[in-house]
Amino acid sequence: xxxxxxxxxxxxxxxxxxxxxxxxxxxxxxxxxxxxxxxxxxxxxxxxxxxxxxxxxxxxxxxxxxxxxxxxxxxxxxxxxxxxxxxxxxxxxxxxxxxxxxxxxxxxxxxxxxxxxxxxxxxxxxxxxxxxxxxxxxxxxxxxxxxxxxxxxxxxxxxxxxxxxxxxxxxxxxxxxxxxxxxxxxxxxxxxxxxxxxxxxxxxxxxxxxxxxxxxxxxxxx
Amino acid sequence: xxxxxxxxxxxxxxxxxxxxxxxxxxxxxxxxxxxxxxxxxxxxxxxxxxxxxxxxxxxxxxxxxxxxxxxxxxxxxxxxxxxxxxxxxxxxxxxxxxxxxxxxxxxxxxxxxxxxxxxxxxxxxxxxxxxxxxxxxxxxxxxxxxxxxxxxxxxxxxxxxxxxxxxxxxxxxxxxxxxxxxxxxxxxxxxxxxxxxxxxx
Numbered sequence: 001x002x003x004x005x006x007x008x009x010x011x012x013x014x015x016x017x018x019x020x021x022x023x024x025x026x027x028x029x030x031x032x033x034x035x036x037x038x039x040x041x042x043x044x045x046x047x048x049x050x051x052x053x054x055x056x057x058x059x060x061x062x063x064x065x066x067x068x069x070x071x072x073x074x075x076x077x078x079x080x081x082x083x084x085x086x087x088x089x090x091x092x093x094x095x096x097x098x099x100x101x102x103x104x105x106x107x108x109x110x111x112x113x114x115x116x117x118x119x120x121x122x123x124x125x126x127x128x129x130x131x132x133x134x135x136x137x138x139x140x141x142x143x144x145x146x147x148x149x150x151x152x153x154x155x156x157x158x159x160x161x162x163x164x165x166x167x168x169x170x171x172x173x174x175x176x177x178x179x180x181x182x183x184x185x186x187x188x189x190x191x192x193x194x195x196x197x198x199x200x201x202x203x204x205x206x207x208x209x210x211x212x213x214x215x216x217x218x219x220x221x222x
Numbered sequence: 223x224x225x226x227x228x229x230x231x232x233x234x235x236x237x238x239x240x241x242x243x244x245x246x247x248x249x250x251x252x253x254x255x256x257x258x259x260x261x262x263x264x265x266x267x268x269x270x271x272x273x274x275x276x277x278x279x280x281x282x283x284x285x286x287x288x289x290x291x292x293x294x295x296x297x298x299x300x301x302x303x304x305x306x307x308x309x310x311x312x313x314x315x316x317x318x319x320x321x322x323x324x325x326x327x328x329x330x331x332x333x334x335x336x337x338x339x340x341x342x343x344x345x346x347x348x349x350x351x352x353x354x355x356x357x358x359x360x361x362x363x364x365x366x367x368x369x370x371x372x373x374x375x376x377x378x379x380x381x382x383x384x385x386x387x388x389x390x391x392x393x394x395x396x397x398x399x400x401x402x403x404x405x406x407x408x409x410x411x412x413x414x415x416x417x418x419x420x421x422x423x
Contacts, residue, residue, distance in 0.1 A: 006319035010308070017307040078301030081281055082358070085297060086320040221281055222242055222273070 003086060004096045011100030021066035022104040026112050029062035033116040044121050051120035052130050052181035058116075059109045059134060060174055063141045066105050067162050070097055070149035075220060080153070084221065094213035095206075098139075098146035106138030122185075129184020129191060133198060137177035140202035143209040144169045150213035154220045172201045231293025231365035231397060232256050233278065238287035240270060240277040246285055248274045248416060255399065257365070258392045260408050263401040265416030271401040272299070272370050274416065278399060279368040293365040296321075300371050302355030306344025310335055310354055313343050317361045324361035333357045333383060348375045356384060359391075367391065367398035373406065382407075 001009070015022040036054050040047050074080040087093045110131060117127050148165040152158035180194035238251040247270035255261060263271050276282045278289060279297035304313045314326040330336055333353040338346060343354060352375045359367055367388075373381045385407045388398055400406060 001319050003320045003322070006316055010305070010312075010316050013312070014305060014307055019307060076301070077305070078299050078303035078355075079305070081276075081297055081299065082303050082317065082320060084281060085279070085295065222276070 004092055007083070007093060007096040008100045008103065011097060012104045015066075015100070015104030020104070021069045022108050025062045025066050025105045026108045028065055029058050029109050029112055030116060032058040032061060033119060037119050048121045048123070048126075051117065051122045052126070052185060053178040054120060055113060055116060055130060056134070056137075056174060056178040056181065059106075059113075059138065060141060060170055062109055063105055063138065063145060064163050064166060065159070066101070067145040067149045067166065068152070068159050070101050070146050071153040071217065071220075072149070072155075072158070075153045080217065080221070084217070090214035090217060091210040094146065094150065094210040094217065097213075098143045098209060101146055102139050102142035106134075106142050110134045110138065126181075126185030130181040133177045133180040133184070133195065136180075136195060136202060137173045137198050140173045140198075140205040141170060143202070143205035144173075147209045147213045147216065150216040150220070153217065173198065176201060231291075231395070233292070233295075233366055233397065233399075234290045235278060236288050238274075238277065238289060239285045240273045240282060241285040242270070242273045249286075251287070253278075253414070255366075255397045257395040257397055259397050260388060260392055260411040261399045261414050262406055262408060262411050263399055263414050263416065264403070266418050269416040269418045271416055275299075275368045275370050275399060275401055279366075291366060294362075295366040295368060296359060296362040296364040297368045298355060298359050298370065298372070300374070302351050303358065304343045304351060304354050307342060309340050309342055310346070311339045313354060314357060314361060317358050321362045321364070323363040326361065329357040329360040332360060332387065334380070349377055349380060352376055353380055353383075356387070360387065365396045367396065367400075369398060369400045371402055372400060373402060373404050 014020055033055065074083065083093050084090060113131060113134060114127060117130065122130065145166055148162045151165065152161055155161065176194050176198035180191060180198055183191040183194055233255040235251055235253040239246050239249045241247065251274065265271050273282065276297060277284050279295045281297055310330065311326060314330060318324045318326050330339060333356060335350065335353055335357065338350060343351060346354065356372060372384055376384065388408055391398060
């Protein structure tokens with residue numbers, strides 16, 4: 001197993017052990033959606049119309065709560081030194097960390113989506129575009145979030161700061177993601193355009209985030 | 223020790239200055255480390271031992287001066303780099319994959335951790351956690367070691383184990399710089415004393 005895979009495997013294992021972030025994100029996601037459904041009340045048509053934006057917002061917020069855990073523990077316990085001294089290119093480490101975060105957060109949220117979608121009265125036909133948009137968009141959320149985590153790795157209780165940093169950067173993904181899910185459900189021809197812009201956002205993040213994260217990590221090494 | 227090819231690695235630093243938080247805390251360090259050598263770094267708290275070690279290990283960019291290393295470097299700090307939720311073996315295996323080398327059984331055995339192989343690192347005592355952290359030096363198979371306070375929290379036996387590990391490492395041509403406040407039995411090791419910059423100023 002090479003170092004790239006080893007980092008992913010370790011981070012996913014840690015996320016699913018006691019104190020890990022995977023279940024936290026999923027529980028937070030479920031809580032948000034359940035509360036939202038309760039707040040809307042029994043208006044099923046309204047619920048169906050705003051289900052996709054609500055699920056997208058819930059997934060985005062649930063992603064944010066675990067971002068602090070991507071780099072800060074590694075910096076505090078000295079693991080970051082080990083990652084730095086064993087990597088030829090720190091950007092690949094950053095890419096592996098983001099991938100580990102997506103596998104233990106984004107993918108878990110997507111797995112929980114069908115159940116929560118049921119709660120919001122989403123039809124089967126609308127579920128496919130929603131899941132597809134989440135599959136394309138949530139990697140972008142993890143990549144951008146990992147950069148914010150790298151930037152604030154040396155700060156205690158950086159949760160709010162991370163939320164402030166990522167929120168504007170998350171805006172395009174939220175707009176195109178929720179837009180794609182809604183357009184797909186309505187049979188709107190803008191569906192594919194939204195999906196492509198969403199994919200472009202994630203790909204852009206996949207290129208920029210590892211490089212930016214690596215620079216931020218080097219700065220946070222002392 | 224298994225018959226490994228002897229290292230021929232060394233380190234040279236010239237007129238080195240290191241800074242922490244934007245302030246120069248160690249200045250004008252000239253240092254030569256040849257294969258088989260060891261340097262014991264001493265100095266009061268705040269003298270910059272850790273910062274100097276991290277710079278020499280390549281983790282911090284020096285504020286001035288130059289470092290030239292022949293051979294790969296490994297830094298082992300006070301923080302053990304272990305994950306409490308992973309078992310001893312899982313921690314070791316992760317490092318072995320990162321360094322692309324090392325047998326985890328021999329490293330674990332050398333540090334006396336065999337009885338704890340399947341235990342989560344979070345359940346280890348301070349001393350055994352320290353041993354686990356030091357096992358990384360062996361796993362790395364790298365010639366240049368930079369070790370910060372290795373024996374703090376270790377009992378007599380473990381300190382002796384560490385001294386033996388350093389001696390074997392030097393026999394195979396490796397070199398080490400060790401920062402410590404405690405007595406360390408390392409025959410032939412040079413001493414480097416850092417003054418406290420604050421006190422000197």
